[in-house]
Amino acid sequence: MERLACARASVWRGKVATAPRAVIPTGYRELDRALPGGGWPLGAITEILVDGYGIGELGLLMPALAALTKEDPARPKKWVAWIAPPFIPYAPALQQHGVDIDRLLMIHPTSSVKSRWWAIEQAVRSGASAGALAWVATADGVVLRRLQLAAEEQGCWLLLFRPPSARLQRSPAALRVHLSQAQGVTRVEIVKCRGGQPGVVHVPGFALDGAASQASSR
């Protein structure tokens, strides 16, 4: 029976993962377990729905970004583009998290929505970015689909930071997570996950050293 199913790729086989996808480990065991393939999906859009800044939304990504920017003979050297970051990504802190800041490219498009999407598309489509982080408020389905295809084509990990209200919109993203902060831990709610199941994961807030433990000890 199993052999029969294997022989015909079109036979739907329930929950069995269809194809191994390129992922990058998140650096959090609980989260890796909850995501198909065991990490953030590369070559796809990951939407991060977040209410405000400073609740650990960047901290959550730091282990993966550190891995992505690390010199790796198996992976060609590429940039990680930051498009329209709301504040200054602080170089000393990024270094503390092990991110190679030489691989980061900051892009500040003009304020119009159109130019922001244009910049994102350029960064993804150029094939020069291994990852792209973009802060956008509004999006329409056509643009997102196009970006999803471009990301797939170039194997780029495209992260879109969007407000929680975007949850009601449909999106072609492979993964959508909603972040919130609760008692010193970051609550990661998987809203949509291609090839996986929605769920909630708690990861220790602020993975860096003793800050979290300090907080809890007080």
Added chain:
Amino acid sequence: MARGLRSLELFAPSTQEAPRVASRPTPSKKQLWVAVCLPSLAFECLCDGGDSHAPAVVVEAEQGRLHVVAASRAAAEAGIASGTKLNTAMALAASLRVLERAPQSEQKSLESLAAWAESLTPTVSIEAPESLLLEVAGSLKLFGSLEAIEAKLHSELARRYRDFRFCAAPTATGALWLARAGRADVLQWRQLAGSLSALPLTVTRWPPEVRALLKDLGLRTVGDCARLPRDGFARRVGRSYLRDLDRAFGRSVDLRVEFKAPQTWSSIAELSEESVDCAIFIEAVEQLLDELCEELDRRQAEIAGLELAFEHLHRPPTIERFDLREPTLDRERLLRLIEDRLERSALPVPAVALRMVSGVFRPLERKNADLFETKPFAERAQALLERLQGRFGASAVHGLRAVCEHRPEKAWAKAEQCVDRAARGEALPAREERPLWLLQKPVAIESRDSLELVSGPERIESGWWDEQDVARDYYTAKNGRGQRLWVFRDHRTRSWFLHGLFG
């Protein structure tokens, strides 16, 4: 009889300043020159295409007299030749169309031909007013044979001109004279003297008075002159004419000014009507780029920038400059760059024509392609930077750099994002935890009541040397919304500020 005697006496050897006779050809025997002669260039430059049956001549003023430089076929049949006085020509052909010579367009036409001829050989020189010399010995191996080169030359000349001749010979002057006379190729040194000797003196283009003198002396051909005693000829006729003979026969070195094609390119595309429509501009740009890239390809050159000028009526042109980070000859890349800009910028008034001026040509640098990756990272990255900076300005795209500095706002800097950067001295990461987000400027906090200080203080002080002295106690704080903030209290003002978010 008396005259003959006199001339014999004149040509008798004299003791003083006898020019040296080179006994054997001194120039390299390996040279092979092709001379291209365009007898009716002056005419063709003026009336392109329309070769009507009406006789027409091109005239030029010399010493206050107009005389014919070139004549159409109909005029030639009427007996008008180059050098005929205009009055005579008018008498010969009743309905004669007289055109004034345009030396500039002739020169342009020759230069364009010379630029093309550089695809056959690097040694091209223009022989004003209507000839071109190519040294092709070095190209024989590349093209296979002289016939192959001449076939290429023939098809190009036939495309450009109606009337042309070319001839190959071992010396430049020799080739030129043979071409003017329309003789066959001379490939052997031993045949050269014989072929040249039979040429009439008109091929030398020596001044009429010199030719008249030689004619009076009973000399009709080049060979007649070459047979005369050298010092007598030099004294009687002129040293420079003897030099010409020596060059033609290969007895002295024949140096030519090499033609250097211009190192820039420019062309203009007229629009069919006044327009502000981007689509029409793009169409014109594509057409111009086709020309430019063809030129670049032929010259094996690349450019690092170009200029696009929109010509308006009654107004100075609007000029758009495009600078590339890396020189290129890629048409698509240039087109995309221009498209991006044109889509965004609107013209103040309609344009009637587009002029494209390339930057200086640079010799093409060939890079090895990767076997598996279609395009190397460096190329993709350059293209990305170029497009982003082209649209948002150079300062909108940058990298990051950590700086060894205790004041938080000075501990980072923008870095020019280069594709291949050598590893640089790295600033040591701070020991204390730093926030991932830094605010552009510290923001004053109205009330500190909602903040819960989690850790700190970390004292950061001094900076008097650049008059940005600080005295702050930094804390990590938490607010009701679960945000972790980096705040400080200024010692002097005792007020609180938000400086970062832990992100």
